[in-house]
Amino acid sequence: MTITVHPNHPDVTEEMWDKIDTIIQEYKTIPGSVISVLRLSQNNVGYLPTPLIDYVAVGMGLPSSQVFGVATFYSLFSLKPKGRHIIKACTGTACYVKGIKEVMSHIANKYGIKEGDTMEDRRFTLEGVRCLGACGLAPVMIVSEDIHGNLKPDEVVNILEDYK
Ligand code: FES
Missing domain, CATH: 3.40.30.10 (Glutaredoxin)
Incomplete structure (x- = not known):
């Protein structure tokens, strides 16, 4: 059994990390699904902090630069927190x-x-x-x-x- 160590981030709770683990597990074998994983992760957290993007990259077995590229290319993604x-x-x-x-x-x-x-x-x-x-x-x-x-x-x- 592997124990996943979640990064520390003030805006991402343990519960959110657990949900992100579930999302990654669900999509990691589906080619081209990184947009879906980022979108669902953003829905959970509200935006995409850098450690979250790195975490998705590792989980999906993709280079960080590739996942950052997707996150910065599409305007639907926000790398900064948004207001209420x-x-x-x-x-x-x-x-x-x-x-x-x-x-x-x-x-x-x-x-x-x-x-x-x-x-x-x-x-x-x-x-x-x-x-x-x-x-x-x-x-x-x-x-x-x-x-x-x-x-x-x-x-x-x-x-x-x-x-x-
Ligand atoms: S210009 Fe059309 S709503 Fe503002």
Whole structure:
């Protein structure tokens, strides 16, 4: 019987490592399944810390560089932790014209995050995204699953204060 020693990482609990072991066991003999293993691992942990990518590589019998290559190539993977609430601010043309940049700078001033950043306490991640298909409501952002339109820069903080 082999005893698996899990790496130490503050964001990955023993229970999560056990689940990742199960995922690796399930997929390791299936060719080309590294994307599935990374996706399921990310679903468990929330993102892909470096030791987790190394662990998947060893478990799948693949070179680390190959698994890193996959993890960094696809935008669905995140190598950085994300906030509890993801703010998706639309930077498409209609929203741009209607002032999404001012909305984002109010968010930056209040919470200290610019596009691509996550707050240290992981409350918010701010992402800029392409047209959300709600141009009639420009400027628009989605917070968690909620859509907020016709945003006024000086009201955006009031909206966000409801998300703890
Ligand atoms: S440009 Fe923002 S919703 Fe279309």
